[in-house]
Amino acid sequence: MGVELDLHEVDATGEEALVALGEGQFDAVVSNMALMDMAEVEPLMRVATRLLRPGGRFVFSISHPVFNSGHWQWVHEAEDRGGELVETRAVKIWDYLQPSAELGIGIVGQPVQRFHMHCPFGLLLKPAFDAGFVLDAFEEHGSPPGMGSTSGRPHSWSNYPLIPSALIVRLKRAAQHWPPSRRPSTSCSARSTSSAKSISVHARSPTST
């Protein structure tokens, strides 16, 4: 039994193109490991609630906004504790609250660098809450030892299994929409002043349930 898919390619930073996919037509919006590579996330956060039917969900995974985003370093230390060599693996973080866009690599050896956009978690979710989403669930994932293509390398997330490198979030359209918070805040779209280019998204068409 085949499933018919209607494939569209749109820039997920373009609010109008996203709305044109069909307001109130979708049961779910899914984004897998893409938001941190996008020049702006606010348009998608704002629009996703309009694309969904009542009760619809927006599920996305991202590099963990605290431990694997913006300014961070792996820290590997060893100390003699009473004659026993004890190793500690940690992550050092600085300037967390500052949105940023910086060139870097996602995979060792990749031929071209790409921008990584850092948005503190509260700022990432604010436009979604303002648009009428509520946080329904989230999970933090570390890489189990031995997992992944970089396993065995000294610098690999699989050496830090108890520090989550990825975050998965489920947002739900709220039954009642509270007015956006009046609290002034920096916007993560400030990141788009970088020369980061937006690319494309394959959006699923409305599906029957």
Ligand SMILES: C[S@@+](CC[C@H](N)C(=O)[O-])C[C@H]1O[C@@H](n2cnc3c(N)ncnc32)[C@H](O)[C@@H]1O
């Ligand atoms: C790390 S890859 C993840 C790809 C895929 N979802 C996966 O899990 O393998 C990030 C993706 O974000 C997409 N992307 C970046 N900016 C985008 C934008 N403005 N609109 C749509 N997609 C974008 C890129 O095309 C790229 O495919």
